[in-house]
Amino acid sequence: MLCLAAAQQGAFAQSQDSTFHKKALNDSARKAVRSSYSFQQPASVVPVLFGTQRREQLLQSQGVLSGNELLSFPVAQIEAALYGKFAGLYLLQPSAKPGEDAASVSLRGRNPLVLVDGVPRNLNSINPEQIASVSVLKDALATSIYGMRGGNGVILIETKRGSVAPRKISFTAQTGIQKQLNLPSFLNAADYSTLFNEALVNDGKQPIYTPDAIQKYRDGSDPVLYPNVDWYNSILKKKATQQRYNLNFSGGNEKARYFVDLDYLSQDGFFVSDAKRNSYETNNSFKRYGFRTNIDADLTKNLLLSLNIFGRIRNGNEPGAIDATLLGLTGTDLIYNNLLRTPNNAYPMLNPDGSFGGNQQFTNNLYAQVVGSGYRPAYNRNLGVDFSLKQKLDALLDGLYVKGKGSFNTYYSELINRSKSFAVYQYTPIPGGNPDIIKYGTDGSQNNSSTQNVANRQIYAEFLAGYDRVFGNHEINASLNYNMDTFVNGADMSIDNSALAARFQYNYSKKYFIELVSSYMGMNRYQKNHQWGFFPAAGLGWDLSKEDFMQSFKNLNTLKLRGSYGRSADNNGAGYFVYDQFYNASSSVYFGSPATGNGSIIEAVLANPNLTWETTDKLNVGLDIALFQNRLQFSAEYYHNAYSGLLQQRGTNASAIIGNERPNENIGKRTYSGVELTAGYHGQTGQVNWFVNANASISKSKVDYMDEVIRPYDWMKRTGLPAGQPFGVVADGFFQNQAEIDNSAKIDGYKAVPGDIRYKDLNGDGVINVFDEQALGSTKPMVFYGLTAGLNYKGFEFSMVWNGVSNRNVFVNGAGTYEFQSFGLGGSGQAFAHHLDRWTPATASTATYPRLTVGNNINNQRASSFWLKNGSYLRLKNVEVAYSLPQRWISFIKLDRARIFVNGSNLLTITPLERVDPEVVSWDYPNQRVFNFGINLQF
Template structure:
């Protein structure tokens, strides 16, 4: 008999422990896609076979199972409610219930990760987690990181990069597909970070990938396609404007005019007097920068085995083009293939095996404009934006490339003369085995992990040589460069090769004795990294442990820490001990709050401990280095013999930075758990920061002095997260916000001593990320104003139209001694906002991020449209100008100063997604279980600077660097 003939329909009711019906309970069949939900009376119906396993799940309740034994069976069940806060949290070296922990951590789940990201997981981190600063590192980049991460601000003058782990293992996340990820957790306080020893002071980002489930099975195909367009391209001067401005700059310097501008106003010969609009010629139309992403995922399993698989493909087009036939080999793009396999198997006798296999293949292509693909993209874009419109005609009248002695790199010639490919291959394998040792001691288990990751990048390409030709007055041409259309090949290994290996083994303990709960772990771990061209290997070895005690589900205390070392330090000085302690109190479990109708959950927690940062420490400071240097004459006849020079003196006592971290936090759920609030106050004192001895020790011995551990910086602030979720029948609504404030203070960095009248030059007492510059008070409008000030500039002769700076030390000279702290470049306040609405199959999601209390420098180029329209002249003076006089020689106006400073006020509508889920009967008619159609917009809107409308987060993007991109996608998600 066919399987369908043996299917029968059963019904049931789901209630809670008090007998109340539960609405919205997901009822599924193990290893099948069949599913249904209970109605307002807790009733459901489902088609089953004999021996099917029915799974009942509802957030906030324990999962229940029931085996179908006959076609007359009743599927009624009662679900036990979980205690508030019993959600599992992915933390240091394990998974614990949130209510048990005293630490500070924030997390985001797969649902929001998928909607926030286009093709990199880093976009999912941007503004979504309280306490995490994720700042764009310049322009858009193909397949590599363009974010700098800071956790709770900055507490060091060295590397502040957090440690990033995927499933507990060091891993490269540049190529990680967002749909592989289940959750992202950011660890922020000592109770968690101390377990990472000398690697934990900057914080830790834990990325957990998806696992199979014995509750439900699924197969999903997601298709996304659309296009990208630059969010900003700076305006350029045409040939007449450029030559006019150039002549003015020349005359401002006392020179003669260079160009006859009338030839460019109405040119009669476009080859002698070109007006080339390079951006219009060589940057693609909006719809030509295509983007596509296709992903297949499947997951499921039962109590014996669980699985998750992903296969993904992504292709992102570039923005370069040419106005004639364009060979496909020169197109700019990034193409990626992702594969992941996560499998959990119960081997019997208490053994469980978990394996993870990840394979990635990333391909990037760009014109052969020099260096890596990303450098080539930036270099080519900068050429397009900075080459004057009158520099050369793109093509001469005879079809040859235009150019001259100064401009020999014709942009069309570059685009048509070759390409560069970069191929990155990454293979990651992790095997983990767990053995239940409950027969020896209840709650005891053994765990062991081995993982390795190989990362290789190769490049290849082809190039031809081209010449440019300058038209002479006698209609002949002068050739510059060599013309050779024969392609030559090149290739090799890139320098970012590495091979990582991780081994961990230890014991876990989890047991309850009446009102007492005891959990703990002891884990030994070793991480080794072999980096191309850097020998010997990097090695970290240590033991981490945690002991947690709970009483009556409301009082918790824990101690944790690590004893860890690195081969980067001298023998006998490689290991350190990093302890921490924390406690928490579930106040809502006390009698005076236990039956509150308003407060559902209230938890107070605190922690203190220390951890380290060795990322700022150069390797092998303890070893004395000698290098080969210039030779000396020796012998008869005189010959050259190699010499040896003593390098920087060794510092055998060099060690890591030490961070003393304090955290006090509060978690609150009110209004029947609809509103959840988390608030943390933190303070950190970072000591043993490396500083140069040359600042305080006279340089008399003829050899460089080493850095040494003597600096101190403090950092303090707070972070908060708020989430509100409510359901009104078919209408679901959720809104959330997070915000963090962090301010650093330099206590002592052993700075060079300054005179009493120059105390303003110290970084001490200011944020560690302070920018130093001159203090501007306006623009000189006349020579008499300059004479009245009685100062001279070391950056050029002062003339009317120059910026007026304060002479802070009163010596009559404007120079570096007049620089002071004028602002900080890292935002002290960051925030994120999200909104989600669902109704009758329709859904809307929006996410925004912002930052404030920081400063940026926006200095337009002297030959920009902004300078042309707003410059100082002898006729306009300062009344209409906001840009100083233009000059070809003077550097006075280009100095870092408050004149070019703007207050940072970033607000970005990062993501908007609108979707519709088709009714179940429509999906079933197509032989699928679920289908959703949606539109996704990324980088929708951003506030811009007062000057030139640049992005507050990446001021050079679209100006001198490859632009940030807006993305418009149409997507289809199908559950098979």
């Protein structure tokens, strides 16, 4: 399925064919290179796996986006620029931490493979200025040619290339301000102390804060003994900067074309710094340096050489904080977690003598973790080379050609530990004398160690023979290729994928279309007699607009019916040679008298010699309509993807019977189906060029089979429900009094009191337990959608992107929601504004939160409908306003174009959720709103 966004200039410049590259860009298109939207006709040629196709012959389910559309997004990771752009593509950004803020990507319910210039790569290896187009390939006809690696769909990125045109230099500088969204509303020390006393009483304990202490917390009369520290505003800045600079060159002649790109990104975190204490930076940050050189050269009239050289340096930094008691977290993650678990009255940030405040209970001062714990740099290096030769063989057979391609990629990541320990001091003033000071911890020297985190390399090779020919009304396009991909991670043995793939296309009079693709692929992580599989697909199409009986419809340009069916697979879960049984060293076994220790081994997870790939059978039916000289386009698709052989552990027959953990087996079955709609229009009203693109996806999943444990009631069963469906007990208000508790079902392992959450007894046995858990929230298909619109007028440009989702369930729970969570901090973590609405006898009729308790509460905090919320939202994801200075103002300094732009992301969110961002629900590293200003100069 083609998005109207394919209209943008740059999406068509993908062909390796030298005759295609020799087509000079017209002047208006060249002047629109940096513009986000150029209001042109859809590209006539689109990229597919192992080549390109003309739009008119395309039968695949595909969406295409020009790389220029990504430039209006002030984001560090490419994924964040894809929101709302493609039908079927769902994105979720669970964290905004610098360097780790990439969104998770789901294509028709599964995680797709990413290819850059036809080679499997990570999206981190490329920046937006380098991208010519992004394509999503969804059905079997598009992905079966990639065999057992294409079962989950493919995101195909093509980089920019030079053309036959005068040299063009483009420089872009931009700077932005980041602001964190949906920060928790912490209670001040007085309110916290009041609620903590109440929680202690609810737990049957004595309160620990006197009225006098609470008053001192409230009036701030003694900030040393009765502190009230606003930790968020004490250790976090209100804003952080982001900068990006890009310089690229392009051009060429009949013999050679080139594109060169240099890019720099700097993204700061929100932690405060203390230059008086440190000569180094402790704030978290992310810096990225990238370069790319793409060259195409005609060595002879019929021999084309293409060479890509690219690299990236990614450097990160964060505070050196470490606390083994808190799930082994370090640095930024540790500090943000501790923010949720350190109350405002825990200790003063600094004592009167400037030392770090603390006490026996709280020995990790938050401010000290930020500025006094050293720092942790991280270094990542990525270098790659692509090399290809394409030889035309028209002398042997008109339309025949061969192509060879090789690629080498290497990646290295190193973590440096320059952390240090610090002491905290409990400072007690003594009237008329020296203060009483108790020290906890030590001021240690700085560590200086490094760890190789990741080191991998990849070698990719491809050989292709193709044949393109037109015989009157008959057109044939055929190709046969062999490809291999070898990936080595650290000291592991390599992962080897090899495939023989073929494609055949035929059309008659551009009306009737047929396409056949297949792949015979093998992988070395399976048993030798289970390594290879055959994956075919076929597609048919009929463009009714070309029929004679349709010629009276003058405004109709395309009316194409198309369908495809085929098989592909996913081998990503193969594991490390899990068909062989491994044995691990274990503790010593003692024999004899006196006992003598002897080394022993223990059986690892059971091997599975029959392990194989997960298979996908895909059906896709589509309708494409284009009207009014292709200004109006519409596509509708229905898909049904049946996954079988999914890797799962058996749920029946407890592993204790066999004394070992069960292996993954190919037993699961799931179905993903849905409808996808795309529509767009670009037009002109007077001197105003404008466009609007919209897409919507209705996505349904179903667990057809899983080896469930025995569940006695139908409402407990997962089979037949959507994949990932949340389960829990059904909340039924709060217990209001003891009589109500006495007349209700008992809670297994817990004695309820008034103010606790009451649950429905589904099986009527008088006990609330796992047998009362059912599917929670909506089981309807998820609906997600996007809208992109814009206009330009006499150099002014405006564009906006909206995205949204409906029928989405999210659990809002954890330390950012529950009261007094600690994880090793003595059961006295933070409390929040929404806890003021807790249940008490006085607020019983209006309470929206259960009674307060200290630490974990197995009844109130269990998975239930009380914590499951409607996660639907509509978000103004991006807005850009730009102005290109008139040529007469800049021509005297030899400028072709000067464009000033302002853009922003996450500007508005409409959601029924309270307190939390609909994506970063867990309070991990809050989502961000970014305001960005920049200028682009072209010479």
